[in-house]
Amino acid sequence: MVQYSTARLDASFAALSDATRRGVLEQLESGDASVTELAETFRMTLTGMKKHIGVLEQAGLVTTEKVGRVRTCRLGLRGLGEEAAWIDARRKIWSARFDALDDVVEALIRKENIDGSENG
């Protein structure tokens, strides 16, 4: 199976633990944006946004490039593949388990219906 790098996961989950940073990633999905634009969109100071971008950049989720006086942010190439795979592996386990639980409760419902019609 895929081996997940714990350090990278830590950095990514820390980066993703903040609502503003998740918002920035969503924003960047629709296109690149400058730090100034992002600060305006999320109504925060340029300094505050620079800190958020720094955390996302460290986690490899965002890359930045400075051209002239404008620093442009875009989604990192690595994206969320690793985190998505980690979550998806757990989702598969629980999904399979709960599908089986579905079958059990459906059988219980059928049993009740049969018992009910027999008794009624």
Add this chain to the structure above:
Amino acid sequence: MGLRMGDGRTSVERTSERELVVKRMFDAPVRLVFDAWTKPELFKLWWAPKSHGVPIISCEMDVRTGGGYRIAFGHDASSAMAFFGKYLEVSPLARIVWTNDEGDEGAVTTVTFEEIDGRTLLVLQELYPSKEGLDEAFVGMEDVMPEQFDQLDELLISLGAGV
């Protein structure tokens, strides 16, 4: 987002570095879902589905606050692996909290049942003592090759057909 993933029915979210939350809606009233969770003869029919690869050999559950459980998985008694712990809280039709005591990094699991228009919203939360505990939980389990699970299929079919 990578923190959360759903397939329309089961959603799984890592809500913090130590915490995983699983949600699922069941098309059945709470009392049936609760029964399936608390009666060993029903529990063992679904807790180890095919994709887990390893069937349940034995299932002892004393589902009450302070009670304990022990579930053994394996293909035979010699290779069996036991999972055990105790119930910290059992509130009928509402909430079960249990420990997972087989390792140092075991989670405390809380499952809540809420009935909504005859259906049941199940929310399961696993809180690990450390982020490593959660990072590594289940690793390898999805890896095991499915074997000997025809018998579970047969059980589920016979349960459905026999009632």
